[in-house]
Amino acid sequence: MSSETRPDPSLPPVAPPGEPPAPAPALALHGLWRRFGNKVAVAGVDLTIPAGSFYGLVGPNGAGKTTTLSMATGLLRPDHGTVLVHGVDLWAHPEQVKRSLGVLPDGVRLFDRLTGAQLITYAGLLQGLDRPTVAARTADLLAAMDLAGDKDTLVVDYSAGMTKKVALACALVHAPRLLVLDEPFEAVDPVSAANIRDILARYVAGGGTVVVSSHVMDLVQRMCDHVAVIAGGHVLAAGTVDEVRAGRSLEERFVELVGGRVGGEGLAWLGTSSG
Numbered sequence: 001m002s003s004e005t006r007p008d009p010s011l012p013p014v015a016p017p018g019e020p021p022a023p024a025p026a027l028a029l030h031g032l033w034r035r036f037g038n039k040v041a042v043a044g045v046d047l048t049i050p051a052g053s054f055y056g057l058v059g060p061n062g063a064g065k066t067t068t069l070s071m072a073t074g075l076l077r078p079d080h081g082t083v084l085v086h087g088v089d090l091w092a093h094p095e096q097v098k099r100s101l102g103v104l105p106d107g108v109r110l111f112d113r114l115t116g117a118q119l120i121t122y123a124g125l126l127q128g129l130d131r132p133t134v135a136a137r138t139a140d141l142l143a144a145m146d147l148a149g150d151k152d153t154l155v156v157d158y159s160a161g162m163t164k165k166v167a168l169a170c171a172l173v174h175a176p177r178l179l180v181l182d183e184p185f186e187a188v189d190p191v192s193a194a195n196i197r198d199i200l201a202r203y204v205a206g207g208g209t210v211v212v213s214s215h216v217m218d219l220v221q222r223m224c225d226h227v228a229v230i231a232g233g234h235v236l237a238a239g240t241v242d243e244v245r246a247g248r249s250l251e252e253r254f255v256e257l258v259g260g261r262v263g264g265e266g267l268a269w270l271g272t273s274s275g
């Protein structure tokens, strides 16, 4: 048996003597597993997301992205594995860690009988902000998301893209250190998407960390500095965008890693329109 002792993953890393301590990663996932019945959705995911990075998570439908992000943000308990947010074990200290997290979950379920302004206000108050701060930030976020004109409309009457934007505003209102966004650009118009990209880029430049899942490779290549490719519940590649794409476009590299291209040969009947 080896006498090698492995570091306890629930503790922040210890610097060698004489060196300043390395900052803990914003998010460190160790050996995450999750099964639903017989289906293994996430099969041993290890990922290190450096503080201050703009990290993309890509993978085919059903790859395990949402399940991974749900476990990483305290929404879904892993079967095995640990989640450290800035060095603190999320599942051991959920209340402490969640204060530093902003989350845009997949298939957002919101209190949609509130207006947009009320919903952001509610999110800010829940995070413990005082009323004047919440009022100022709510106004800023409504303007940044181009929702000021609809601030008094019930969220249930918002379009899909407006709903996404108000949910993102709720995730941002307490100025978290780490933002985890599951497909934030889905259904969002190009102008709003560009505005959101600017907001996120400024947030990262100010020291925040963003993790974003997306199916749009071009967007991830342009916007993110790091990327992980997930398929079948495993990480196939992870690193800086340049390391992962290895001289090709991210989309080409993604298809190479993930495979699964089908030519549609089985749909010959589709070419014999009867109309």
Ligand SMILES: Nc1ncnc2c1ncn2[C@@H]1O[C@H](COP(=O)(O)OP(=O)(O)OP(=O)(O)O)[C@@H](O)[C@H]1O
Pocket (backbone or CB within 6 Å): 036, 039, 040, 041, 059, 060, 061, 062, 063, 064, 065, 066, 067, 068
């Ligand atoms: N609550 C659940 N119950 C049963 N199976 C689930 C559940 N959630 C996810 N799964 C299964 O786990 C696998 C991973 O799903 P997940 O939603 O994490 O994938 P994804 O990468 O986010 O996919 P997409 O890109 O399509 O959103 C899929 O096979 C899915 O059917």
